[in-house]
Amino acid sequence: xxxxxxxxxxxxxxxxxxxxxxxxxxxxxxxxxxxxxxxxxxxxxxxxxxxxxxxxxxxxxxxxxxxxxxxxxxxxxxxxxxxxxxxxxxxxxxxxxxxxxxxxxxxxxxxxxxxxxxxxxxxxxxxxxxxxxxxxxxxxxxxxxxxxxxxxxxxxxxxxxxxxxxxxxxxxxxxxxxxxxxxxxxxxxxxxxxxxxxxxxxxxxxxxxxxxxxxxxxxxxxxxxxxxxxxxxxxxxxxxxxxxxxxxxxxxxxxxxxxxxxxxxxxxxxxxxxxxxxxxxxxxxxxxxxxxxxxxxxxxxxxxxxxxxxxxxxxxxxxxxxxxxxxxxxxxxxxxxxxxxxxxxxxxxxxxxxxxxxxxxxxxxxxxxxxxxxxxxxxxxxxxxxxxxxxxxxxxxxxxxxxxxxxxxxxxxxxxxxxxxxxxxxxxxxxxxxxxxxxxxxxxxxxxxxxxxxxxxxxxxxxxxxxxxxxxxxxxxxxxxxxxxxxxxxxxxxxxxxxxxxxxxxxxxxxxxxx
Numbered sequence: 175x176x177x178x179x180x181x182x183x184x185x186x187x188x189x190x191x192x193x194x195x196x197x198x199x200x201x202x203x204x205x206x207x208x209x210x211x212x213x214x215x216x217x218x219x220x221x222x223x224x225x226x227x228x229x230x231x232x233x234x235x236x237x238x239x240x241x242x243x244x245x246x247x248x249x250x251x252x253x254x255x256x257x258x259x260x261x262x263x264x265x266x267x268x269x270x271x272x273x274x275x276x277x278x279x280x281x282x283x284x285x286x287x288x289x290x291x292x293x294x295x296x297x298x299x300x301x302x303x304x305x306x307x308x309x310x311x312x313x314x315x316x317x318x319x320x321x322x323x324x325x326x327x328x329x330x331x332x333x334x335x336x337x338x339x340x341x342x343x344x345x346x347x348x349x350x351x352x353x354x355x356x357x358x359x360x361x362x363x364x365x366x367x368x369x370x371x372x373x374x375x376x377x378x379x380x381x382x383x384x385x386x387x388x389x390x391x392x393x394x395x396x397x398x399x400x401x402x403x404x405x406x407x408x409x410x411x412x413x414x415x416x417x418x419x420x421x422x423x424x425x426x427x428x429x430x431x432x433x434x435x436x437x438x439x440x441x442x443x444x445x446x447x448x449x450x451x452x453x454x455x456x457x458x459x460x461x462x463x464x465x466x467x468x469x470x471x472x473x474x475x476x477x478x479x480x481x482x483x484x485x486x487x488x489x490x491x492x493x494x495x496x497x498x499x500x501x502x503x504x505x506x507x508x509x510x511x512x513x514x515x516x517x518x519x520x521x522x523x524x525x526x527x528x529x530x531x532x533x534x535x536x537x538x539x540x541x542x543x544x545x546x547x548x549x550x551x552x553x554x555x556x557x558x559x560x561x562x563x564x565x566x567x568x569x570x571x572x573x574x575x576x577x578x579x580x581x582x583x584x585x586x587x588x589x590x591x592x593x594x595x596x597x598x599x600x601x602x603x604x605x606x607x608x609x610x611x612x613x614x615x616x617x618x619x620x621x622x623x624x625x626x627x628x629x630x631x632x633x634x635x636x637x638x639x640x641x642x643x644x645x646x647x648x649x650x651x652x653x654x655x656x657x658x659x660x661x662x663x664x665x666x667x668x669x670x671x672x673x674x675x676x677x678x679x680x681x682x683x684x685x686x687x688x689x
Contacts, residue, residue, distance in 0.1 A: 178206045186213045188222055192229055199233060215241050220252035224262065246270060248277045254287035260294035264302055267291060271309035274451065282319040285310045289328050296331070303328070304337055312345045316403050320345050365389040365619050365626065366407070367658075368429060370665025371416040373631040373638045382414035382434045383661040401656035402642055411446055411455050416664035417615075418442070419470035421477050423498060425450070427668070428458075430479060430496075433466040441466050441485060445496065445503075459501045461494055467563075469519035471526055473547075479503075480528065480545065481514040489515035489534065495547065508550040514539070518566035520573060522598060527554075527573055529596075530561040538562045538581050542596060542603075555601045561590045565618030565627050570647060572597055574606070574625050577613030579633045589614060589633045593645075607650055611639055617667035623647070626655070629662025638662060 175197060178184050184194065184206060195210040197203075214226050218241065227242035229235075246253050247270060253259055262270075270276065271284060278284065288306045292299045312320065323345075329338045367387040386407045410429055418432025427448040433441045443461035448454070461479060468482025468490075477496040483489045491509040496502070510528075517531025517539070526545045533539055538560035544552040557575065564578025573596040580590040589612035594603050609627070616630030616639070625645040631638050640662055642655040658665075 175201060175203055175206055178203075178209070184209045186210065188217070192225070195229070196233070211235075211238060214238060218242065218245050220249055221256050221258065223249070223253060224256075224258045227266075243270075244275070247273055247275045250276055250278060250287070251283045254283070254290065259287070260291055262291065264299070268306070268309065271306070280319060281311050281314045282322060285312075285315075285323055285326075289326055292328065300331060300334075303331075303334060307337060307341060312341050313405055315345065365621055365667055365669055366427075367617060367628065367660075368410065368420050368427075368666045368668070369415050369418055369432065370617075370629070370661035371663045372661050373636055373663045382416045383665075384409040384412065384414045385660050386410060387659045404659035406659070410448070411457070413440075413442075415442060416661075417466040417483075418666060419468060419479065420666045420668050421470055421472050422668050423472055423475065423477060428477060428496075430470060430477070431461060431465040431468060431482065439486065441483065459496070459503055461503050462505060463490060463492060463494070465490065467515040469517055469528065471519050471521050473521065473524070473526060478526065478547070480519055480526075481510055481517060481531070483515045489513045489532065489536075493545070493547070506547050508546070508548060510545065511543075511551045516562040518564055518575065519545075520566050520568045522568045522571075522573060527566075527596075527598075529557060529566050529573075529575055530564055530578065532562045537585070538579065538587070554598075555596070555603060557596075557603055558594055558605065559590065559592060563615045564590065565613070565616055567618050567620045567625055569595075569620050569625055570623065574645070576609060576618070576625065576627050576645070577616050577630060579614050587633055607645070607652055609643060609652060610654075611641060611643075613639055613643070615664045616662075617665045619667045619669045621669055626667070628667055629658045629665055631663050 182205065186194065186209065191210055191213055195207065195214070198207040198210055215238065218226055223242050223245040227239060227246065230239035230242055250270070271288070276284075288310060292303060292306070312323070315323070323341070328334060366389070369383055369385070371382045386409065388405045388407045389402050413434045415432035415434050419430050421428045421430070429446045429448075431442050431444070433439060441464040443464040445458040445460060447456045447458055449456070464484055465479060465482035469480045471478050471480070475498070479494045479496070481490050481493070491511070491513045493506045493509060494503045495506060513534045514531045517528055519526060519528045521527070527542065528545055529542045531539050539562065540556045540560040542554045542557055544554065546552070559580050561575065561578040561580050564575055566573060566575045574593070575595070576593040578590045579587045582588050591608045591612065593606045593608055595606055596603050612632040612634075613627045613630035614633050617628040619626050619628070624647070626642060627645075628642045629639060640657045642658060644653045644655050645651070646653065
């Protein structure tokens with residue numbers, strides 16, 4: 175302390191920092207204390223964070239305690255591998271496991287940490303197994319991860335067999351338990367499906383869905399056999415809907431417009447937003463026009479709703495923009511050049527590209543154009559064939575279109591199996607491998623550098639396409655990724671590329687004040 179008063183510096187290391195900090199506290203010597211706290215905050219690592227947390231708690235230092243606890247939660251996998259972790263009191267361990275800020279690569283990390291902690295002192299800790307296992311969200315594991323759970327030696331202990339059977343049943347339920355709200359995972363690509371329908375020519379028998387499904391993992395088997403593991407996450411607010419649109423903006427899910435069948439056709443203008451961290455659905459401002467079969471993009475933190483059908487006979491040329499800061503939709507003075515529905519839109523280099531769709535006479539369009547909110551429409555090279563109710567996504571700097579319907583020489587709507595991609599630099603379209611089966615009204619998403627086309631139906635016989643296909647541009651081949659989990663027609667999908675993995679509570683209530 176005396177040396178520090180002259181030099182303004184301290185020779186600090188983990189071997190002496192706690193003792194010097196304690197002395198600085200006792201003497202109320204602020205310069206030395208500041209240096210110690212800076213060291214503790216800047217040099218904290220997986221091996222020291224639990225000691226820092228205990229020290230801060232013992233000496234009543236809330237700001238330092240917050241730093242230490244935050245480090246534990248953000249680096250939980252590394253912290254759990256240290257000897258200090260096995261000395262954690264049970265209450266502290268449970269507190270960390272319950273935190274919504276626990277940052278993980280997978281749920282298996284939590285399970286392994288709990289098992290290691292129990293096995294460090296089984297005579298005293300085995301009795302806590304049931305309580306600790308409640309903090310592990312087993313339904314979020316994939317099959318490969320759960321196989322490691324199954325082979326854990328812990329289940330050979332007395333009184334744990336019954337607990338394992340309960341966990342096994344929980345895992346096979348394919349539902350996320352209502353107690354599960356949100357878990358923060360390391361960033362990885364995944365997908366979520368929203369709403370949709372099961373096809374039927376008899377509208378009175380159609381049953382739109384409120385379900386949200388999460389692609390928990392992609393399973394690769396021997397050869398070309400693959401599959402997506404699905405989990406039912408929950409439901410969006412009533413009513414159920416199809417032909418709607420979804421967007422993700424600042425980590426929140428927006429569900430807009432769409433239609434439903436409850437005896438008669440009903441088209442919506444409603445907007446809902448889901449906040450996963452608050453576990454809350456909100457009813458936001460309505461669109462000015464009811465819309466279904468429209469397209470929606472996010473540009474400059476604004477949501478654009480483009481065209482669509484107002485009823486079975488009338489489609490729209492108008493464009494509306496939603497501002498989340500003011501919760502308002504407003505029209506643009508520059509509508510589309512034509513009324514348009516069942517088209518597709520995507521973003522590339524900050525520009526809105528729109529392809530195909532149905533015009534006012536409900537004829538398939540072959541056009542591709544840029545839409546600028548202020549300047550209007552700029553036409554580009556046309557696709558090789560007309561198409562509507564198709565998918566369009568941006569991948570590796572190009573724009574890909576797949577699926578949908580087209581017209582034959584008699585102007586009859588038929589399934590469109592041909593696929594192509596657009597190079598915006600050369601303004602040229604090129605063909606790619608066609609689809610093996612029809613995907614009309616399918617969902618699409620880009621994940622990990624590949625294009626997914628999900629579900630849809632066959633235009634010619636109204637047979638459902640309950641398959642997921644994935645196009646890999648490196649091998650130029652469509653892979654069969656297994657079946658859809660539930661409704662699969664006029665469904666919507668979005669890629670999840672955020673650090674928070676959104677786990678939706680089926681019991682989440684709509685904010686009635688916002689309604």
